[in-house]
Amino acid sequence: MTGDSDRTPSDRVDVCIIGAGPAGALVADRLAARRHEVVILEAGPRFDRADRIERMERSIRPSHDLPSVWDMGGERDAYTSTGEWFYPLNNSRVKGVGGTTLSWQGMVMRLHEVDFEMRSEWGVAADWPIDYEDIRPYYGSAESALGVAGASDNPFAPPRESPHPMPPFPPSHSDARFAEACERLGVATHSVPNARNSAPFDGDSKCVGFGTCKPVCPTDAKYDATRTIEKATDAGVRVIDRVPVQRLEHDRSGQVIDAAVYVTPDGETHRQTARQFVLAAGGIETPRLLLLSESETYPDGLANSSGLVGRYFMEHLFAGTGGIVDWRTRQNHVGFLTSETHQFYDDPAAGTERGIPPADAQTAAFTPIKLEFFNYAGPSPVGLALDSDIWGDELLESLRDAYGNSIAMGGLVGQRPRKDNFVGLDSSKTDDHGNPVPRVHWRVDDVTKRSIRRANEIQETILTELGAELTWQVGPEETGPAFHHMGTTRMGTDPAESVVNPRMRTHDLDNLWIAGSSVFVTSGAMNPTLTIAALALKLADHVDESL
Amino acid sequence: MRLTRRDALAALTAAGVTVGGGALFLSTGEPESTADGTAEHRLDESTVRTLVAAAEVLYPSEVEGTEEFVTSYVQGKVEERPDHGRGIADAVDYLDDYAVAWYDAKFADLVPSDRDEALERMNADTAAPDPNGSDVERVRYFVVNELLYGLYTTPTGTTLVGLENPRGHPGGLASYQRGPQS
Ligand SMILES: Cc1cc2nc3c(=O)[nH]c(=O)nc-3n(C[C@H](O)[C@H](O)[C@H](O)COP(=O)(O)OP(=O)(O)OC[C@H]3O[C@@H](n4cnc5c(N)ncnc54)[C@H](O)[C@@H]3O)c2cc1C
Ligand code: SF4
Numbered sequence: 001m002t003g004d005s006d007r008t009p010s011d012r013v014d015v016c017i018i019g020a021g022p023a024g025a026l027v028a029d030r031l032a033a034r035r036h037e038v039v040i041l042e043a044g045p046r047f048d049r050a051d052r053i054e055r056m057e058r059s060i061r062p063s064h065d066l067p068s069v070w071d072m073g074g075e076r077d078a079y080t081s082t083g084e085w086f087y088p089l090n091n092s093r094v095k096g097v098g099g100t101t102l103s104w105q106g107m108v109m110r111l112h113e114v115d116f117e118m119r120s121e122w123g124v125a126a127d128w129p130i131d132y133e134d135i136r137p138y139y140g141s142a143e144s145a146l147g148v149a150g151a152s153d154n155p156f157a158p159p160r161e162s163p164h165p166m167p168p169f170p171p172s173h174s175d176a177r178f179a180e181a182c183e184r185l186g187v188a189t190h191s192v193p194n195a196r197n198s199a200p201f202d203g204d205s206k207c208v209g210f211g212t213c214k215p216v217c218p219t220d221a222k223y224d225a226t227r228t229i230e231k232a233t234d235a236g237v238r239v240i241d242r243v244p245v246q247r248l249e250h251d252r253s254g255q256v257i258d259a260a261v262y263v264t265p266d267g268e269t270h271r272q273t274a275r276q277f278v279l280a281a282g283g284i285e286t287p288r289l290l291l292l293s294e295s296e297t298y299p300d301g302l303a304n305s306s307g308l309v310g311r312y313f314m315e316h317l318f319a320g321t322g323g324i325v326d327w328r329t330r331q332n333h334v335g336f337l338t339s340e341t342h343q344f345y346d347d348p349a350a351g352t353e354r355g356i357p358p359a360d361a362q363t364a365a366f367t368p369i370k371l372e373f374f375n376y377a378g379p380s381p382v383g384l385a386l387d388s389d390i391w392g393d394e395l396l397e398s399l400r401d402a403y404g405n406s407i408a409m410g411g412l413v414g415q416r417p418r419k420d421n422f423v424g425l426d427s428s429k430t431d432d433h434g435n436p437v438p439r440v441h442w443r444v445d446d447v448t449k450r451s452i453r454r455a456n457e458i459q460e461t462i463l464t465e466l467g468a469e470l471t472w473q474v475g476p477e478e479t480g481p482a483f484h485h486m487g488t489t490r491m492g493t494d495p496a497e498s499v500v501n502p503r504m505r506t507h508d509l510d511n512l513w514i515a516g517s518s519v520f521v522t523s524g525a526m527n528p529t530l531t532i533a534a535l536a537l538k539l540a541d542h543v544d545e546s547l
Numbered sequence: 548m549r550l551t552r553r554d555a556l557a558a559l560t561a562a563g564v565t566v567g568g569g570a571l572f573l574s575t576g577e578p579e580s581t582a583d584g585t586a587e588h589r590l591d592e593s594t595v596r597t598l599v600a601a602a603e604v605l606y607p608s609e610v611e612g613t614e615e616f617v618t619s620y621v622q623g624k625v626e627e628r629p630d631h632g633r634g635i636a637d638a639v640d641y642l643d644d645y646a647v648a649w650y651d652a653k654f655a656d657l658v659p660s661d662r663d664e665a666l667e668r669m670n671a672d673t674a675a676p677d678p679n680g681s682d683v684e685r686v687r688y689f690v691v692n693e694l695l696y697g698l699y700t701t702p703t704g705t706t707l708v709g710l711e712n713p714r715g716h717p718g719g720l721a722s723y724q725r726g727p728q729s
Pocket of ligand 2: 207211
């Protein structure tokens with residue numbers, strides 16, 4: 001991609017999209033295919049593809065911190081974390097064309113039917129105003145758009161109509177051992193759908209096993225949203241990079257947005273007008289921009305007559321257990337997962353007849369749990385070598401001791417929507433344009449902690465069945481976020497209880513739409529981006545209808 | 548376990564010389580002047596000699612062919628990333644100054660046990676690698692970790708540990724599926 005140095009606004013635009021992550025990219029691509037004039041305003045830069053290997057090296061070598069791999073940090077990205085739990089915001093997002101998919105892992109699964117009906121099915125949290133059937137066709141299109149390698153071998157997955165666009169990655173050596181142990185315990189394992197090319201796809205190469213998918217895939221084998229942006233650009237979409245939108249301005253009636261006000265790198269301020277505006281700035285910056293866009297008519301921020309913009313911030317929490325075994329586990333060849341189990345998703349309390357004990361609480365006392373079998377357990381030799389204070393033969397000997405017998409399971413645990421977890425503004429600190437920084441106020445509550453403990457218990461049983469000596473565990477006290485920002489502009493039919501309607505248009509403004517996981521009502525425990533993509537395609541249909 | 552030019556090329560692939568940035572000197576393994584005729588970015592012979600001398604103590608004794616490997620690896624990388632090359636050259640200068648001050652000889656002219664001792668004496672073993680740090684932190688980054696990165700992101704280096712397709716090396720999708728015997 002080459003840079004467009006003209007950063008003046010476009011004339012006569014149908015749709016202005018804010019944010020060039022997967023959500024914004026997919027909306028743009030879909031609308032351009034319907035012959036609408038679309039412009040995307042993106043805060044970060046277009047990264048040069050040729051630098052990817054250098055970024056990969058930075059990610060492996062100590063002395064470069066993780067956010068710096070994609071140039072995150074500094075005044076532009078300043079934030080505060082004020083909740084009971086620290087939130088490492090800049091580890092969890094990337095600003096630039098492609099958005100956070102530049103550093104993501106690329107696991108892409110559909111939410112389960114129950115995720116849309118938590119109130120009806122489990123009697124907790126809230127139901128979505130749409131159900132699985134409403135987005136089911138969009139999931140299929142999203143899988144095509146993201147290039148998913150997967151199989152229909154998951155007995156717990158919701159119904160699907162057609163196979164994935166690419167075959168799944170074959171299981172790893174350790175997957176096979178996990179599968180045997182799980183079978184003895186009555187636990188079914190299955191493949192992981194990956195947004196990663198198991199075969200050449202759409203002109204992009206097949207995965208070659210660099211093993212550094214997260215935070216950098218040096219080839220184009222892992223999907224990132226630059227792929228969609230390129231398609232959208234070919235279809236006529238204009239992408240203006242390095243132009244953070246400062247605020248959205250509405251007309252005198254307060255019913256419609258007139259313009260997105262943005263600043264260029266040389267400090268000029270411009271107004272991009274359009275008929276429709278789609279906010280796709282990620283789960284943190286989307287509510288922040290709404291709050292920053294306060295006006296006389298909307299003193300509490302735009303689209304915020306419910307007072308809920310920024311509220312109900314949710315994350316997925318990591319639960320993990322690992323150990324060592326007396327066989328070679330062959331880890332760290334690739335940087336992605338090939339097997340998992342959703343057996344404890346719809347009912348985390350249920351045990352199995354052959355060895356997983358049932359929980360000592362009801363299903364409703366938990367959140368969904370997804371369990372994964374690692375392909376990168378334990379240390380990688382290069383990581384150890386670069387951190388080591390020995391070298392030569394001594395180093396080789398210590399690497400031989402440390403590498404080879406590690407095994408581990410990971411997993412995600414959902415979090416319920418809680419009003420007291422929120423993204424707000426912190427006026428005591430400003431970014432490089434003088435705007436109050438985002439404030440993340442977050443904690444891990446008891447239900448989530450109980451679910452993490454449950455995940456750990458199942459992991460321990462499986463690893464013990466495999467003969468592992470357990471050496472570490474990430475439980476409720478050590479857990480951290482999976483970097484999935486959800487819930488901050490929730491969807492609903494009641495304008496007093498939600499920010500956007502089921503078509504993802506804000507209740508308050510006729511031409512303002514929101515794409516991304518901020519509209520999620522509940523979190524589930526599936527990585528969110530396939531659902532983000534499906535909702536983006538649905539939103540594009542609604543915007544198209546309105547034009 | 549012999550390192551070969553193939554390994555250097557593999558390491559260079561991991562360092563960006565042949566993937567992403569377009570193929571450079573894959574055909575010969577030697578750095579060439581760039582297509583547009585601008586100046587070559589090469590490390591001088593004495594810098595390379597010093598790096599080879601350092602690799603001889605940093606690499607395990609089972610590794611052979613160090614000279615050819617290090618030469619191809621660092622020259623190839625510097626060709627792509629001139630700033631990085633300047634960092635390496637400066638760190639190597641410091642290493643030589645240090646060796647002259649303590650041992651009255653350039654680093655490459657010391658016997659291996661003295662090279663090992665010199666690196667330890669300056670604390671390159673415990674220093675934090677930092678490309679913008681103190682002299683020793685830069686030696687750790689541009690010499691010690693540079694050379695270890697080259698070795699342990701290639702199959703030759705990590706096969707010694709039992710891993711044929713390490714992080715940072717595009718070794719395909721077959722190895723992760725295989726059990727230890729095959
Ligand atoms: C390490 C890591 C691993 C992950 N792994 C997975 C995974 O395996 N599976 C999965 O489903 N998800 C994963 N995710 C999450 C996934 O990356 C996100 O869900 C996804 O990228 C969100 O898409 P988005 O388009 O809504 O937002 P983003 O991708 O964050 O894009 C938002 C864009 O908006 C831009 N923007 C923000 N504010 C403004 C403004 N004011 N003006 C203009 N532009 C603005 C940003 O610069 C950014 O480019 C992972 C995330 C991380 C960090
Ligand atoms: S293993 Fe990951 S980093 Fe390597 S090519 Fe495949 S997707 Fe990219």
